[in-house]
Amino acid sequence: MNLWPLKKYCSPFTLGRLGIMGMNQRNVNYIGRYNERALYPLVDNKLLTKELALKNKVSTTNLIGSIKHQYDVENFTKIVKDKSGFCIKPAHGSGGKGILVITKAEGNSFYKPNGQALSAMDIERHISNILAGLFSLGGKQDFALIEDLINFDDVFADYSYEGVPDVRVIVFQGYPVMSMMRLSTAASDGKANLHQGAVGVGICLRSGKAVRAVQFNQPIEKHPDTGALLSNLQVPQWENVLNLAARCYDMSRLGYIGTDIVLDKKRGPLLLELNARPGMAIQTANGAGLLPRLHFVEAFIEKYGYLPPEERVRISQEHFGVHNI
Amino acid sequence: MISRGVYYLVIAILLITGISLMCYQHITYSVPWLPGKKNVAWDIEAKITFQANKENLPVKVSFAIPTQQPGYKVVNETSASPDYGLIYKDVNGQQRAEWSKRLASGNQTLYYRVEVLADEAFNNTLMTVPEVSEILEPEPYYTAMVQIKDAAYSRSVDPFSLTHEIFQELNNQDQNAKLLLNKYKKADLIVKILNLAKIPAQQVTAIKLEDGRRNQKLLTYIAVFNENNEYHIFDPTSETIGLGKDVFIWNNNNSSTIDVTGGENANVNFSIVRNFISDQKAFDLKHNVTNSQGKEYFDLSVNTLPIEERAVFKSVLLIPIGVLIVVFLRIIVGLKTSGTFMPVLIAMSFLQTNLSVGLIGFLAIVGIGLIIRSWLSHLNLLLVARISTVIIAVIGIIGILSFLTYKIGISDGIKITFFPMIILSWTIERMSILWEEEGPREVMKQGSGSLLVAVLAYLAMNNTIIQHVTFNFLGLQLIILAAVLLMGNYTGYRLSELKRFKPLAEQINSPTGQKLEADRLKQEIKELKKDL
Numbered sequence: 001m002n003l004w005p006l007k008k009y010c011s012p013f014t015l016g017r018l019g020i021m022g023m024n025q026r027n028v029n030y031i032g033r034y035n036e037r038a039l040y041p042l043v044d045n046k047l048l049t050k051e052l053a054l055k056n057k058v059s060t061t062n063l064i065g066s067i068k069h070q071y072d073v074e075n076f077t078k079i080v081k082d083k084s085g086f087c088i089k090p091a092h093g094s095g096g097k098g099i100l101v102i103t104k105a106e107g108n109s110f111y112k113p114n115g116q117a118l119s120a121m122d123i124e125r126h127i128s129n130i131l132a133g134l135f136s137l138g139g140k141q142d143f144a145l146i147e148d149l150i151n152f153d154d155v156f157a158d159y160s161y162e163g164v165p166d167v168r169v170i171v172f173q174g175y176p177v178m179s180m181m182r183l184s185t186a187a188s189d190g191k192a193n194l195h196q197g198a199v200g201v202g203i204c205l206r207s208g209k210a211v212r213a214v215q216f217n218q219p220i221e222k223h224p225d226t227g228a229l230l231s232n233l234q235v236p237q238w239e240n241v242l243n244l245a246a247r248c249y250d251m252s253r254l255g256y257i258g259t260d261i262v263l264d265k266k267r268g269p270l271l272l273e274l275n276a277r278p279g280m281a282i283q284t285a286n287g288a289g290l291l292p293r294l295h296f297v298e299a300f301i302e303k304y305g306y307l308p309p310e311e312r313v314r315i316s317q318e319h320f321g322v323h324n325i
Numbered sequence: 326m327i328s329r330g331v332y333y334l335v336i337a338i339l340l341i342t343g344i345s346l347m348c349y350q351h352i353t354y355s356v357p358w359l360p361g362k363k364n365v366a367w368d369i370e371a372k373i374t375f376q377a378n379k380e381n382l383p384v385k386v387s388f389a390i391p392t393q394q395p396g397y398k399v400v401n402e403t404s405a406s407p408d409y410g411l412i413y414k415d416v417n418g419q420q421r422a423e424w425s426k427r428l429a430s431g432n433q434t435l436y437y438r439v440e441v442l443a444d445e446a447f448n449n450t451l452m453t454v455p456e457v458s459e460i461l462e463p464e465p466y467y468t469a470m471v472q473i474k475d476a477a478y479s480r481s482v483d484p485f486s487l488t489h490e491i492f493q494e495l496n497n498q499d500q501n502a503k504l505l506l507n508k509y510k511k512a513d514l515i516v517k518i519l520n521l522a523k524i525p526a527q528q529v530t531a532i533k534l535e536d537g538r539r540n541q542k543l544l545t546y547i548a549v550f551n552e553n554n555e556y557h558i559f560d561p562t563s564e565t566i567g568l569g570k571d572v573f574i575w576n577n578n579n580s581s582t583i584d585v586t587g588g589e590n591a592n593v594n595f596s597i598v599r600n601f602i603s604d605q606k607a608f609d610l611k612h613n614v615t616n617s618q619g620k621e622y623f624d625l626s627v628n629t630l631p632i633e634e635r636a637v638f639k640s641v642l643l644i645p646i647g648v649l650i651v652v653f654l655r656i657i658v659g660l661k662t663s664g665t666f667m668p669v670l671i672a673m674s675f676l677q678t679n680l681s682v683g684l685i686g687f688l689a690i691v692g693i694g695l696i697i698r699s700w701l702s703h704l705n706l707l708l709v710a711r712i713s714t715v716i717i718a719v720i721g722i723i724g725i726l727s728f729l730t731y732k733i734g735i736s737d738g739i740k741i742t743f744f745p746m747i748i749l750s751w752t753i754e755r756m757s758i759l760w761e762e763e764g765p766r767e768v769m770k771q772g773s774g775s776l777l778v779a780v781l782a783y784l785a786m787n788n789t790i791i792q793h794v795t796f797n798f799l800g801l802q803l804i805i806l807a808a809v810l811l812m813g814n815y816t817g818y819r820l821s822e823l824k825r826f827k828p829l830a831e832q833i834n835s836p837t838g839q840k841l842e843a844d845r846l847k848q849e850i851k852e853l854k855k856d857l
């Protein structure tokens with residue numbers, strides 16, 4: 001019998017029983033407890049993350065150059081001279097803010113994935129905005145990074161509209177606990193951020209196959225723009241993706257992180273960025289709560305102590321998988 | 326990390342100290358828990374400022390001061406005026422304070438402060454019947470006055486009904502009213518017409534008593550007398566009889582409030598604070614027992630500060646209330662706002678303007694600001710310059726709006742200058758970026774979220790019960806602090822999440838034949854723990 005009076009709202013006890021994690025729980029018990037404040041700059045600053053990754057032999061997207069001062073902004077054309085495509089992003093950005101992807105450069109015209117042409121002047125203005133701190137937390141002064149364009153793996157061609165799909169893996173004390181693929185759509189304007197309308201596809205940790213897909217918090221079957229059947233999605237080199245994600249813990253020492261990984265045609269899985277405050281939508285994409293898995297990892301570590309990354313990935317795949325291989 | 330034990334201990338100490346402080350104040354000073362008429366004493370401070378003449382000449386300031394009146398007993402008066410000589414004088418039935426100084430230059434400030442006890446039973450009055458003055462006004466004004474007087478007189482029975490009829494006639498005889506009101510102030514005009522009918526009447530000025538107010542000005546009323554030397558007060562703007570609640574007569578005589586010889590630009594501002602006093606003290610004051618003049622043993626309230634500072638202090642004490650609401654709405658309810666504490670600042674300015682003017686002002690400023698900002702985004706400006714442009718534009722909008730509303734006759738419009746301009750400019754900038762990046766829907770969502778929080782914070786901060794408790798019980802601040810600390814550790818679901826995760830919970834709960842993952846993992850954890 002259902003005694004809960006509110007139709008549109010779920011009872012908190014049901015959510016608790018299913019192990020769904022809320023924002024307050026995440027902030028107080030996971031981010032607050034497992035992420036040391038002093039380590040935040042390593043992930044909030046994408047340049048530091050890159051340096052750290054290089055030092056630890058974690059493969060990452062290639063940096064072409066960076067612009068730190070207003071007087072350097074004009075140098076931008078020199079930096080991207082021989083490149084046909086590149087990506088400009090604020091070093092301290094988050095949630096896809098301030099990311100400008102250029103897929104084609106012809107003379108003085110630069111084309112966005114949707115075909116819109118920008119002049120060098122437009123791009124310089126965008127860089128000025130980045131420097132002034134428009135996209136960074138709290139409006140702090142920032143600098144702009146220019147990266148090589150990612151040539152994403154062909155298997156995703158049908159699953160993405162005008163953008164690069166990425167894989168988000170939540171890593172708790174080195175153990176991958178949940179993952180999803182984020183596919184950009186027309187609604188999300190080529191960005192892979194769920195609140196902007198990207199499709200989130202939960203990925204089974206054991207097999208790398210799709211579990212379920214959501215857009216705007218509602219289940220969907222097909223990609224809204226390409227029409228591809230989402231249940232057929234399978235991430236190639238899945239073990240490598242998980243190993244890369246697991247190694248990010250040893251490299252960053254942050255206990256609760258979201259790792260963003262892209263699959264490059266030639267270079268394989270690359271770390272795009274680390275996130276010290278990963279969102280909750282991954283639970284909806286997977287149709288599962290995070291808390292039981294987190295509690296399991298806590299209990300497991302209490303018993304067995306530290307294990308190397310490959311071992312940890314194996315344990316996660318064994319316990320948190322949905323599909324059988 | 327601090328251990329849980331210390332955390333809960335701190336909260337417990339805060340709560341206990343806060344509650345006992347409140348009880349202490351309640352019992353020892355008999356401050357009531359709820360606002361009411363009980364033993365209220367008002368502290369009113371007049372701050373007189375003027376510029377002394379450059380030539381170092383003698384300066385004399387004569388200032389009207391209040392006396393006993395029905396409902397209020399003046400129990401104490403003091404003044405602070407360094408180096409000035411002071412005498413109290415009775416000039417034609419009006420008490421005046423006269424300060425003098427032989428050599429003065431530059432800006433001068435004098436304080437006069439009076440403490441009055443609100444006492445319904447108190448019925449003394451020192452108001453004397455004024456002389457009926459001869460009315461010698463030039464034409465055509467004289468004839469217009471006579472016409473109004475005659476029409477009103479024929480329909481009245483006594484001085485008080487005559488006053489009513491004069492108000493009526495001024496509304497009916499459009500031509501005459503326009504002519505006269507162009508030349509005379511309304512209160513002055515009515516006194517003149519009454520005098521034409523040989524009725525004694527005079528203007529009096531009074532002050533509205535509201536807790537924690539600063540920069541208040543005197544309001545003008547009319548006192549009308551009958552042949553038994555009884556009088557009634559009329560409000561010339563609302564055209565009603567009676568002084569209204571919590572209004573205190575300052576100057577009960579036609580004489581000017583302030584006269585300065587040897588100086589210029591004289592200005593008087595009033596600050597008001599309400600105090601609650603113990604039954605014993607109230608009794609002593611009512612019966613002129615003097616031993617209660619000494620300080621009560623240990624005064625915990627802010628009553629030792631000067632009144633103007635006290636009034637500032639009181640509005641500061643309200644901020645934690647707003648903050649508490651924001652923390653509650655964000656952590657427990659899960660509302661999204663643009664800028665964490667921006668809504669509190671907006672709510673603070675609503676307190677100055679009142680809600681409707683504030684809301685309209687806010688929407689107008691942000692709306693026009695967004696239009697200007699969208700034009701700016703074509704100009705390719707650097708961020709700092711763009712924000713500065715928006716700030717100047719916001720100041721311009723505020724200036725024009727307050728000027729226009731004032732001209733239309735909404736005098737409250739002027740108060741939108743209380744809006745926090747810099748914060749508003751940042752809000753506009755952020756909303757405009759949001760608009761470009763995520764579309765107007767997100768702007769509406771966050772904008773209305775912020776506004777909702779601001780309105781709720783305003784309603785709380787403007788609530789008389791909440792104001793009463795915050796102003797009078799400092800212990801409440803500790804309790805608010807404890808509540809904020811407690812909420813900072815709340816790990817339960819937000820209200821918004823109960824809605825957000827509803828589809829997810831239904832999906833997990835739908836029968837698939839498989840065992841629920843949460844239950845399976847719970848089992849596995851149990852096994853892990855078993856052989857520890």
Ligand SMILES: Nc1ncnc2c1ncn2[C@@H]1O[C@H](COP(=O)(O)OP(=O)(O)O)[C@@H](O)[C@H]1O
Pocket residue numbers: 061086087089093094095096097099101147148149150163164165166190191192260272273
């Ligand atoms: N080098 C790149 N080439 C192509 N697309 C990119 C590149 N870098 C980022 N993106 C796109 O931008 C999105 C967000 O990038 P990310 O570095 O994760 O920034 P944020 O911290 O704002 O999420 C990615 O999901 C991807 O779709």
Ligand SMILES: [Mg+2]
Pocket residue numbers: 095096260273
């Ligand atoms: Mg990202």
